[in-house]
Amino acid sequence: MLRLDPDTGKQKWYRSDASKSVLSAIISIIIGMAVGTLIIVIVGLTKDGISLKGMWEGIRLVFLGVFSTGRSEGNLTFGFNPVNMGNMLFRATPLIMTGLSVAVAFKTGLFNIGAAGQYLMGTMGTLTVGHVLGNTDCPIVIAWLAAFLAGVVLGGLWGAIPGIFKAFLNINEVITCIMTNWIAANLVTWWFDAHDIFKNAAEGGKVGYIIPLKNVGVVTPKMGMDVLFPGSQANGGFWIACIIAVVMYIMMTKTTFGYELRACGSNRHAAKYAGINDKRNIILSMVISGSLAAAGASLYYLAGNTEFFWSTYLSLPAEGFNGIPVALLASNNPIAVVFSGVLMSMLNIAGTQLKSLTAYNEYIADIIIAIIVYLSAFSMFIKQFINNREKKKGGNK
Amino acid sequence: MASEYVIEMNHIRKEFPGIVANDDITLQLKKGEIHALLGENGAGKSTLMSVLFGLYQPEAGTIKKDGVEVEINNPNDATALGIGMVHQHFKLIDVFSVLDNIILGAETVGKLGFLKKKEARKKVLELSEKYGLKVDIDAKVEDITVGMQQRVEILKMLYRDNDILIFDEPTAVLTPQEIDELMEIMRGFAREGKSILFITHKLNEIMAVSDRVTVLRKGKCIGTVNTKDTNKQELSNMMVGRPVQLEIKKDEAKPENVILKVEGLTVPSKIHKNDAVKGISFDVRKGEIVCIAGIDGNGQTELIYGLTGLEKASAGKVTLCGHDISHASIRKRSEAGMSHIPEDRHKHGLVLAYTLEQNLVLQKYKEPQFQKHGFIRFDEVRKYADKLIEEYDVRSGQGPVTVARSMSGGNQQKAIIARELDREEPLIVAVQPTRGLDVGAIEHIHKQLIAERDKGKAVLLVSLELDEVMGLSDRILVLYEGEIVGELNPKETDVQELGLYMSGAKRQERGAEEC
Numbered sequence: 001m002l003r004l005d006p007d008t009g010k011q012k013w014y015r016s017d018a019s020k021s022v023l024s025a026i027i028s029i030i031i032g033m034a035v036g037t038l039i040i041v042i043v044g045l046t047k048d049g050i051s052l053k054g055m056w057e058g059i060r061l062v063f064l065g066v067f068s069t070g071r072s073e074g075n076l077t078f079g080f081n082p083v084n085m086g087n088m089l090f091r092a093t094p095l096i097m098t099g100l101s102v103a104v105a106f107k108t109g110l111f112n113i114g115a116a117g118q119y120l121m122g123t124m125g126t127l128t129v130g131h132v133l134g135n136t137d138c139p140i141v142i143a144w145l146a147a148f149l150a151g152v153v154l155g156g157l158w159g160a161i162p163g164i165f166k167a168f169l170n171i172n173e174v175i176t177c178i179m180t181n182w183i184a185a186n187l188v189t190w191w192f193d194a195h196d197i198f199k200n201a202a203e204g205g206k207v208g209y210i211i212p213l214k215n216v217g218v219v220t221p222k223m224g225m226d227v228l229f230p231g232s233q234a235n236g237g238f239w240i241a242c243i244i245a246v247v248m249y250i251m252m253t254k255t256t257f258g259y260e261l262r263a264c265g266s267n268r269h270a271a272k273y274a275g276i277n278d279k280r281n282i283i284l285s286m287v288i289s290g291s292l293a294a295a296g297a298s299l300y301y302l303a304g305n306t307e308f309f310w311s312t313y314l315s316l317p318a319e320g321f322n323g324i325p326v327a328l329l330a331s332n333n334p335i336a337v338v339f340s341g342v343l344m345s346m347l348n349i350a351g352t353q354l355k356s357l358t359a360y361n362e363y364i365a366d367i368i369i370a371i372i373v374y375l376s377a378f379s380m381f382i383k384q385f386i387n388n389r390e391k392k393k394g395g396n397k
Numbered sequence: 398m399a400s401e402y403v404i405e406m407n408h409i410r411k412e413f414p415g416i417v418a419n420d421d422i423t424l425q426l427k428k429g430e431i432h433a434l435l436g437e438n439g440a441g442k443s444t445l446m447s448v449l450f451g452l453y454q455p456e457a458g459t460i461k462k463d464g465v466e467v468e469i470n471n472p473n474d475a476t477a478l479g480i481g482m483v484h485q486h487f488k489l490i491d492v493f494s495v496l497d498n499i500i501l502g503a504e505t506v507g508k509l510g511f512l513k514k515k516e517a518r519k520k521v522l523e524l525s526e527k528y529g530l531k532v533d534i535d536a537k538v539e540d541i542t543v544g545m546q547q548r549v550e551i552l553k554m555l556y557r558d559n560d561i562l563i564f565d566e567p568t569a570v571l572t573p574q575e576i577d578e579l580m581e582i583m584r585g586f587a588r589e590g591k592s593i594l595f596i597t598h599k600l601n602e603i604m605a606v607s608d609r610v611t612v613l614r615k616g617k618c619i620g621t622v623n624t625k626d627t628n629k630q631e632l633s634n635m636m637v638g639r640p641v642q643l644e645i646k647k648d649e650a651k652p653e654n655v656i657l658k659v660e661g662l663t664v665p666s667k668i669h670k671n672d673a674v675k676g677i678s679f680d681v682r683k684g685e686i687v688c689i690a691g692i693d694g695n696g697q698t699e700l701i702y703g704l705t706g707l708e709k710a711s712a713g714k715v716t717l718c719g720h721d722i723s724h725a726s727i728r729k730r731s732e733a734g735m736s737h738i739p740e741d742r743h744k745h746g747l748v749l750a751y752t753l754e755q756n757l758v759l760q761k762y763k764e765p766q767f768q769k770h771g772f773i774r775f776d777e778v779r780k781y782a783d784k785l786i787e788e789y790d791v792r793s794g795q796g797p798v799t800v801a802r803s804m805s806g807g808n809q810q811k812a813i814i815a816r817e818l819d820r821e822e823p824l825i826v827a828v829q830p831t832r833g834l835d836v837g838a839i840e841h842i843h844k845q846l847i848a849e850r851d852k853g854k855a856v857l858l859v860s861l862e863l864d865e866v867m868g869l870s871d872r873i874l875v876l877y878e879g880e881i882v883g884e885l886n887p888k889e890t891d892v893q894e895l896g897l898y899m900s901g902a903k904r905q906e907r908g909a910e911e912c
Binding site for chain 1: 705707726727728729731737739744745746747748749750751755759760762763768771772773
C-alpha cells in the first residue's frame with residue numbers, strides 16, 4: 001500500500017491520521033444531525049398540532065439555530081444574529097476549558113473525571129477573591145488577575161490530589177477524582193454557607209445565589225466582543241480560552257516538557273527507564289489539567305453577570321462532565337477542542353431557539369449532542385472503516 | 398495412499414491487511430514423526446499453526462486429516478480431530494491446581510453436575526507415569542516452575558487423547574537439562590505413534606530431535622528436507638535466504654581498567670521476602686564482555702534493576718568510571734556513562750505510541766542538540782533519526798515517523814540497540830539483547846556488541862541463551878538464587894559444566910579475589 005507520496009516523500013495530507021480524525025468527527029456530527037432531523041419528523045407526525053411547516057421549521061432551526069432572527073409575518077427569518085452568536089461563544093468558553101482539561105489529561109494517559117470538582121474549586125477561588133478585592137481600593141486589573149489566578153491555583157491543587165495518589169500509591173485517578181469531586185461540592189457549599197458576605201440577599205428570588213461579580217466591578221473586559229456581537233453576553237473570556245488552547249497545543253507537541261508528559265502517559269516504565277521523573281510528571285499533568293478546568297469556571301464567573309447557586313452539595317456542575325465529550329469529539333487535540341466546544345454550545349443555542357420559536361422543546365438538541373458524543377466514542381471505529389476503504393481501493397489498482 | 402500423512406495442509410494462503418502471512422504453503426505430517434517447522438520471526442509459522450488449530454480461517458487451501466478433507470473452524474474442532482497445541486505463552490490459570498488446569502474444558506461430570514475428579518486424577522497420574530512427565534498434581538500453577546507448567550500443558554493434550562501435538566517454541570523458557578528431558582519426552586511420543594509438529598528457530602534442537610524440517614521464509618514455503626540429509630548451515634541459509642555466519646568470531650579480549658565495580662549489591666525481591674540479589678560483587682573492565690549466565694528468575698532482572706536504578710538496592714556500592722552511583726537517579730547513572738539495552742523492550746525500551754524518531758531520542762531530547770529553550774528541534778531529531786536508521790539498518794513502514802508499535806520485534810530491538818550504542822557510553826548493559834530474534838538479526842547484534850568491545854567499551858551481558866553465553870562472553874559469572882556461584886572462562890568450560898552451575902549442583906567458593 002502506498003502511504004507516502006512518491007514525489008515529496010511525505011504523507012499526503014488527506015491520508016494523515018489527523019485528517020481522518022477530523023473526518024470521523026464530521027461523520028459523527030452529520031449522523032447526529034440526521035437523527036435529530038428524524039426525531040423532529042417523528043415527533044411532528046405523532047403529535048397533534050404540528051404541521052408540515054412546523055416540522056420544516058424545526059429542522060431548519062436545528063441546523064441554523066444560531067442564525068435565527070426570530071419570526072416575521074409568521075415565517076422564521078434567518079440572518080446574522082449577534083446575540084445568538086455572542087452567547088454561543090460565551091457558553092463555549094467553559095466547555096472549551098474543561099474540554100482542554102480532559103484532553104490534556106488524556107494525552108498524558110490520565111482520565112480526569114474530576115473536572116467538575118476542579119471547576120467548583122475554581123468557582124470558589126475566583127468568587128471569593130473577586131469579591132474580597134472588589135470591595136477594596138485594589139485596581140480592577142489586579143483584582144481580576146488575582147481572582148482568575150486564585151481559581152486556577154485552587155483548581156490545580158485540587159487536581160494534584162488524584163495525581164499524588166496515582167504517582168506514589170498507584171491508586172487509579174478515576175476513583176480519587178470522583179471522591180475529590182464530592183469533597184469539592186461539599187467544601188464549596190460549606191464555604192459559602194459560612195460566609196454571608198458573598199450571598200445575594202438584596203434581590204428577591206436570588207436567595208441561594210452568590211452576588212454576581214459585576215456588582216463589585218471585577219469583570220472580564222469585552223475585548224471587542226461587544227462590537228462584534230452587540231447585546232450578547234460574549235466577552236474576552238473566549239479569546240483567553242483560545243489563547244490557552246494554542247498554548248496547550250504548543251506545550252504538548254513542541255516542547256521537551258510535553259514530550260516528557262506524553263512519554264509518561266503512554267508508557268510510564270519506559271519514561272522512567274529513560275531517566276524521566278515519572279512521579280513528578282504524573283502530578284504535574286493532573287495539576288495542569290485541574291488548572292484548566294478551574295480556569296473555565298473563573299472565566300465563566302468573571303463574565304460578571306453570571307450567578308452561582310452555591311448549594312452544590314447534591315449536584316456537580318455539568319460543565320465538568322461535558323468536557324469529556326468535547327475532548328472526545330476533538331480527539332484530544334487542544335486546537336480542535338475550541339471547535340468542538342463551540343459546536344456543543346451552538347447546538348445548545350439551537351435548542352433554546354427551538355423552544356422559543358416552535359412547538360418543540362430544547363431537549364432535541366440534547367439528544368443530538370448525546371448521539372454525536374456516542375458516535376465520537378466510536379471515532380476509532382470510523383477511522384478503521386476509512387482505512388479499510390482505502391486499502392480496498394489500493395488493492396484494485 | 399490416504400494414510401501416509403496424518404495431516405496435510407495443502408496450498409494454504411492466509412492474508413492479513415497489508416501482508417500475506419502464508420502464501421501457498423504445503424505441510425505434510427507423517428504418522429509418528431517429529432516434524433520441525435523452522436523460520437524467522439514473521440515467517441508465518443505461528444499463523445500456519447493457528448490455521449491448523451482453527452484460530453484463523455485460510456483464504457485458500459485445504460486441510461486433510463488421514464486423507465479426508467476436514468474443516469477446522471475453531472479450537473474445539475481441532476481438539477475433536479485429536480490436534481493439541483502447547484502455546485508459546487502457556488494458557489494456564491495461575492490460581493487453579495495442576496489437576497484442575499488439566500481437566501478444565503474436558504471435565505467428566507456425574508449425574509448431578511458434580512465433577513468426577515477421582516477418575517480424572519487417576520488418568521492424569523497414569524499419563525504422567527507413562528511418559529515421565531513429573532508434575533505435582535495438587536500444587537497451584539503459580540507455585541510451580543516454568544518447566545513443570547510446560548509439562549502440565551503437555552498433559553492437557555494427552556488427557557484429551559490428542560495424537561497430533563503442536564509445540565510452539567517450547568524450549569524458549571527451559572534450562573539445558575529441561576530441554577534434554579523435553580526432547581526425550583518428544584521422542585517417546587513419536588515412538589507411541591503420535592505425530593509432533595515442533596515450531597522453533599533453534600537449529601540445535603532441530604538437528605537433535607526432528608525427522609523432517611519444513612522451512613518457511615517471509616510467508617513462503619522454502620522446502621521440506623530430511624534432517625539426516627542436511628546440516629545447520631544449510632538450514633540457516635534456507636531460513637534467512639543468505640549465508641549466515643553461525644559461529645561467533647572474535648579476537649582475544651584485551652581488558653584494561655575497571656569501568657564498573659559492584660560491591661555487595663543487595664536488591665530485595667518483589668515476589669518474596671528474601672533478597673533477590675544477595676550481596677554480590679564483581680567488576681567489568683574496559684574492552685571485555687562479561688556475561689551473567691543463569692536460569693531465568695535467579696536474580697538477573699533484579700540485579701540489572703538495582704544496577705540501572707529502576708529499583709532501589711538495599712545495600713552495596715556501585716562505582717561507574719570512578720563515580721559512586723549507588724544512590725544516583727536513573728538519569729544521573731545514564732549520564733555517568735551507562736547505556737542500557739533493557740530486557741523488556743515493550744515495557745522499558747520503547748514508548749510504543751511514539752514514532753521511531755521520538756523513541757530514538759528518548760534520553761537525548763534534553764541535550765542542546767535537540768532542544769532550544771525547551772522547544773524540541775524537530776529538524777535535528779529527524780536528521781539524527783535518519784542517521785541512526787541508515788547506520789543500524791532499522792526497517793519500518795514509514796521511516797522516522799513510523800509508530801513504534803507497528804514495527805516488527807526485530808526492528809524494534811534494532812532501534813533500541815541503535816539508540817543505546819550510539820550514545821557512546823563507556824558501559825553497555827545488554828539484557829537478553831537477542832531474545833525472540835531470528836538468526837540473521839542475532840548475528841548482526843552479536844557483531845555489533847563485539848565491535849563495541851573492540852572499540853574499548855565495557856559490556857555487561859545478561860543472557861539465558863547458552864550459545865550466546867559461550868560464544869560472546871570473555872568471562873562468565875553464573876548467578877544462582879541471587880548469588881554468583883561461579884566465575885568461568887568460556888574457553889575452559891563447556892555447556893554441561895555451565896549447566897551444573899546454573900542449576901545449583903556445583904559452586905565455586907569465591908574468596909577474596911578482589912582486584
